[in-house]
Amino acid sequence: MSLVVANALTEEYAVIGVDILSEASYWKIDSINKGQFPIKADDPKIELFYANARKKQNLYATFDSYAYSKADIIIVDINLDVKKRSSEINELQGYEVDLNPFRSAMETIGSQCKPDCLLLVETTVPPGTCKHIVQPILEKCLGNRGLKTDELKIGHSYERVMPGPNYIDSIQNFFRVFSGVDEKSKRATETFLRTVISTKEYPLTELGSTNATEMAKVLENSYRAMNIGFMVEWSRFAEEAGVDLFEVVKAIRMRPTHKNIMLPGIGVGGYCLTKDPLLASWSKQNLFGSKEGLPQSENGVRTNDMMPHFAYQQMKRHFDRSLAGAKVLLLGVSYLNDVGDTRYSPVEILYRSLMTDGARVTCHDPFIEFWDEERLEVEHDLEVVMASSYDAIVISTGHSLYKGNTKLIRAICENNRSMLLFDTIGIFSSEEIEQLKRSVRVKVLGRGDL
């Protein structure tokens, strides 16, 4: 978002990125100011936009909250986390939404901001947050500073960021939903968004209230999470019935009313789908006083969380001997194809289970050099890892690099004959699978016994 604003379409902005000093972020601040953008992804526009901002000198990063006092527009993109409690097999057993870091960020802003600024919340928040939490805090802070509150503008507009090859476009060239806590907030938000988003091709959608935009965001993600959870369930059924769920889904998608039906896979990762249904359910109970949350949406998260555990069980069943001491190669540790992002990656559960059972695991990912969560060096040269032989190779992320890669297929076929190729994503075509089966054992998750 900072890059998109620094490269606004019809306005020149001076962008200051503010973060708190933490182990996870301190180096990013430095990196941005020194000429190295800290996010890696398969989108050339990121480097382009960053280089352009460097040339114009309109992007700067700091941890100093004094920056807020200079801002006409403050865009809130800070994290709002859910703390999950899970069992050993990763089954969700409870969760907490801790709003305190978010509240304290609002207080910091309120202690510095201009009384007539536009505060634009883009964070995914529990529905009701702008009205019930942000507005009261900001008004109180301004009051304490002896300032008027009637010029303050609070808007909400969520990003629909899709990390990967269209990272920038998913912000700049895509539909946006917005609202504000009152009429002047709505107008200020709209005016700003028009300067940074291609609203001619992607018209803005204005909703009646910030409750509605906040709900739209968590509903979008809950829809995905729940639909994935649904397929996880059927994926298990397909395994039991020996049915190739990929051909079934392909047949079903011919119906326009069923186009969004998902494919089976290894589970859900990333920052959004793993928690947004819980934010919503929490809000229903805690901000709107309902006795009941959103059980179906919560169950989607529960089912998805357990999928990598189920995938591991399938792997074990098809490996048919002990994994202790076995050499295993994981192709991909990112939670999503063509992006270097390991947050809540389902591959984590697979990796840990393998380690617990004593396997010797090598990890490869073209986008990741160091796997933060596992404190692990990741190999990013495919040729290097494929030079060794393995007892099992797992396709654990659907990176383009692995897709239709004849060199990779050849290397797998030249591996030891008793090797198991376990494809959790369905990256290979039926023809490729036929070819592979001539040399190694193959199991594709969700395709029955082929």
Place this chain on the structure above:
Amino acid sequence: MSLVVANALTEEYAVIGVDILSEASYWKIDSINKGQFPIKADDPKIELFYANARKKQNLYATFDSYAYSKADIIIVDINLDVKKRSSEINELQGYEVDLNPFRSAMETIGSQCKPDCLLLVETTVPPGTCKHIVQPILEKCLGNRGLKTDELKIGHSYERVMPGPNYIDSIQNFFRVFSGVDEKSKRATETFLRTVISTKEYPLTELGSTNATEMAKVLENSYRAMNIGFMVEWSRFAEEAGVDLFEVVKAIRMRPTHKNIMLPGIGVGGYCLTKDPLLASWSKQNLFGSKEGLPQSENGVRTNDMMPHFAYQQMKRHFDRSLAGAKVLLLGVSYLNDVGDTRYSPVEILYRSLMTDGARVTCHDPFIEFWDEERLEVEHDLEVVMASSYDAIVISTGHSLYKGNTKLIRAICENNRSMLLFDTIGIFSSEEIEQLKRSVRVKVLGRGDL
């Protein structure tokens, strides 16, 4: 299906419709033979196809199973029901799948059919039925008759019937999925389907096994049922947060990945979506020996079943006085717009709740003269019912007749001023609602407090 086969595209078939004699069906047999097609729907092709078959004299109905002995192709479209046990508020508490009527139909066919016929199952069955139930029964029956079994062909291809204005086209001009228990069964099924379906515009999809096609059917319907259940849940949340869920869904549908997100409504009815997820869950446990069913899919059914009860609670809250003695008009009793079908209609729960609370209820539906399940005469002239005044009018089915009907809107506005208009479908536009609100109180389910 019988009309479509009698009007096949590239073949002339003599069609005999067979049903067992029951209170529900005896008159249909008579009716078909006497020149009156027993299904009413807003599709002119039904009358056209029926008249054409009458002219060609190639459609006849009977209860005599002797007919099977003359058939080259036997299409199985009989019911396979799920018996639900539900609480007073319609919460699903258990269910049974009784395969015995289906088994005994197979035995009747097996005792009469030619040994080389094609038995094409179109019934929605628990996945595994063709292989685990139909084939063994048929082969045993033929064996008992001293006949060979190696010429028998068993195929499965499910209909994607959408009752309503495109009834016939949903069979003849739409994508079809098929398979067979072996190669010759697949080919025979394909050959037959090509004669009745426009396969040039709507290519057939062949799947690997009947397990797969049977699963595809219940998966399609479970996908819908679960996605409706999901929105039921969010519809409640929207009511609590005062959010107009219709505008939220409209905003979300701009994303191609989210096009299939459903709209809120009064719940789910009809023969398929109310039971198919249960058939699937039952099959997983009983035909494939799994310890676990499909909890998420079952929960979709559970949530949907309870929606009309929730809708009634909303109605009561907005009516804000006792419904005892109140005059209430239900516009629509069918479970779906533009079709006369009351099977498992959610309006039933609404109607019964109103009756229990002592309301005086009038029912209108342009497609229904007699509501079988409630043993009730239904008024089908809208002008007649609108000549009276009411304490509440409920839009309970989304028939086209009620949509954009300025006469209806005028009649509602001329009703008594304290009247509540309760729209459970969202049939009125925002402008129409504004107009209505000037004269009567309006509550639209899922649109918050407007």
